[in-house]
Amino acid sequence: MARDNRSKPLRNAEDTQQQEEMTVVVMRFKGSGESLQKGFDAVSQAIAALGVPQPPMQQRVSAPPRSQAQLPVGPVIEGKVQNGDGEHIEEEADAPEAPAAKPPKGPRAGKPIYTFMNDFVLAPEGVPSLTDYCAEKNPQTVDQKFLVASAWTQKYGGADPFTGGHLFTCFRAMGWKTQVDMTQPLRKLKSDKSYYENPSFGKWKLTGIGLTAADNIGKEKE
Numbered sequence: 001m002a003r004d005n006r007s008k009p010l011r012n013a014e015d016t017q018q019q020e021e022m023t024v025v026v027m028r029f030k031g032s033g034e035s036l037q038k039g040f041d042a043v044s045q046a047i048a049a050l051g052v053p054q055p056p057m058q059q060r061v062s063a064p065p066r067s068q069a070q071l072p073v074g075p076v077i078e079g080k081v082q083n084g085d086g087e088h089i090e091e092e093a094d095a096p097e098a099p100a101a102k103p104p105k106g107p108r109a110g111k112p113i114y115t116f117m118n119d120f121v122l123a124p125e126g127v128p129s130l131t132d133y134c135a136e137k138n139p140q141t142v143d144q145k146f147l148v149a150s151a152w153t154q155k156y157g158g159a160d161p162f163t164g165g166h167l168f169t170c171f172r173a174m175g176w177k178t179q180v181d182m183t184q185p186l187r188k189l190k191s192d193k194s195y196y197e198n199p200s201f202g203k204w205k206l207t208g209i210g211l212t213a214a215d216n217i218g219k220e221k222e
Contacts, residue, residue, distance in 0.1 A: 114168035114182060120157070122173050127156040134174055137218040144217050145176055146185045147195065150206050151214035161205040 123129035128136075133152045139145045149170040153162045157170075164182035171178045179185070186204050190196040195210030206214065 113180065114165045114178075116172050117165055117169045120159070120166060120169050122157070122170070124156065124158065128152075130157070130170055130173060137214075139217055143185060143189060145171070145174075146189070147206070147210065147214040148217055149174075150186075150196075150204070151211060154206055154211075161199055161203040163202055163204070 123131070130149075130152050133156065134148055137144075137148045139148045146167065149167050150162065153166045153170060154160045157166065159166050164186075167182045168178055171182075183204065186196045186198075189210070190198065193209070193213075194207055195213055196204055197207050198204055
């Protein structure tokens with residue numbers, strides 16, 4: 001018996017009518033992480049209402065290191081930021097802080113930077129010795145002691161100009177208290193009264209008024 005095939009076109013037409021058409025629309029969201037989450041939820045609910053299986057949707061949102069106002073608007077994709085035009089912008093990394101500069105090393109507080117000069121003759125022949133000259137002047141203040149030691153060194157000690165090491169040796173020989181920087185009082189007297197001059201680095205000498213001030217020490221008692 002021959003099979004009747006007239007019903008087949010009808011079934012094909014019914015199958016065609018049962019097919020549904022779905023158009024995929026690509027949507028772009030911009031805003032904060034909370035706004036993006038709401039947008040994702042809305043899309044998920046719309047797809048679920050159509051009865052279409054929803055693929056797993058991954059959300060990759062990283063906390064911004066700075067405020068939202070400082071960052072370009074758009075979702076973060078693998079370390080890049082997408083702006084409103086769909087362009088990827090590299091996110092700037094914070095520059096590492098430069099290490100703090102170490103202060104320059106100087107002489108330790110209280111440790112003398114001079115040594116006693118054994119070759120500096122303190123009692124030369126034919127002139128007053130350091131001890132006799134200082135005993136006659138009998139200086140009382142620190143400035144007077146520096147003036148007297150400087151005057152003897154320059155006039156009788158054979159050091160013109162002299163250094164802080166010469167004054168350190170004179171102070172040690174007289175038993176006077178030394179300073180870490182033996183030229184600091186000289187700089188002060190140079191600035192305040194022009195008693196000293198500094199002809200070259202590390203070299204000092206008394207000016208004319210400085211020698212006069214040193215000669216007048218001790219005479220006020222006469």
